[in-house]
Amino acid sequence: MIKFDNVSKVYPNGFKGLKNVSLEIEQGEFVAIIGLSGAGKSTLIRTINRVHDISEGTLTVDGTDVSTLKGKSLRKFRRGIGMIFQSFNLVTRTTVIKNVLTSNIPDLPFWRVLLGCYPQEHKVAALEALDKVGILDKAYVRVDQLSGGQQQRVALARTLAQHPKIMLADEPVAALDPVTAKQVMDDFKRINKEMNISVLINIHHVDLALEYADRVIGIRAGEIVYDGPSKDVTKEILDQIYCGQEIGVMEEKNELVR
Structure with a gap:
């Protein structure tokens, strides 16, 4: 469903975020992208929903060349891709369900957005999304009364409410215990x-x-240095991805640090 074909990304300051990346990701895969800070992990996922434009190559999602999208077609395309951030991006002074309902704002008339008047089917979908992440009982609680983990689940429910085919997550658990x-x-x-x-x-x-x-993609300095099943990752592969630096892998995980 997602295909990178010799994709490169060069930032205005000349920094190369991605270098000749070629890979395919099928519908329904669970992929973890790992590497050092600045290796290109965030750049890779943010090119998929056009937060970052690519500089060279071709990136297609479900057969659509992402670089050709503009205006309304780009907005519609992004509706099918959910994005989860480390910082949650929630309105903390309002209720959980209102935060989830904001996922529908792009599809609503201005007057509904202004008055906060959401259709009944949107409210039902929001409650169903909260149920799927296990916090339905928090629907009418203010977000600032929730724990960090609960707030991340609200962000996840908000993304689910837009019925995405793809979910991108940028360090979603970095701030959690x-x-x-x-x-x-x-x-x-x-x-x-x-x-x-x-x-x-x-x-x-x-x-x-x-x-x-199920699958791990390892990036080093903008290049893919490993792409394969998570079960096949060895200490040697991790050394290649992380340039031999300490990565903090727990010893009980497949004895990777022994």
């Missing part, structure tokens, strides 16, 4: 399997990447 991070990753995995949504996660926690993802 280990127990809560696993709970959120459980949500991603369940959504991936039950709803056949493609999930691409840019993640620093290598142990979580190996535990939850």
Whole structure:
């Protein structure tokens, strides 16, 4: 469904974020993207929804050349791609359900947005999304009364409410404690399997990447240095991705640091 064909990204300051990247990601895959800070992980996922334009090559999603999209067609395209950020991007002084309902704003007349008057079917969809991530009971609680993990689940529910085919997550558990991070990753995995949504996660926690993802893409200095099953990742492969630097992989994970 997602195809990179010799894709490069050069920033205005001359920095090369991606270098001749070629890969394909099928519908329903759970992919973890790992590498050092500045290696190109965020650049890779943000080119998929055109947050970043590519400089060279071709990037197609479901047969559509992403670079050709403009205006209304680009907005419609982005509706099919959910984006989860580390910072949650929630309105903390209002309720959980109102935050989830904001996913429908691009499709609503201005007067409904102004008055906060959402159609009944949108409210039902929002409640269903909250149920899928296990916080339906928090629907009418203010966001600033929730824990960090609960707030990330609100952000996940907001994305689900727009019915995406693809979900991109940029360090979604970086700000969470280990127990809560696993709970959120459980949500991603369940959504991936039950709803056949493609999930691409840019993640620093290598142990979580190996535990939850079916496929791992390792990036170093803008280039793909590993692309394969998570179960086949070895210490030598991690050394190649991370240039031999300490990566903090837990010892019990496939004995990768022994």
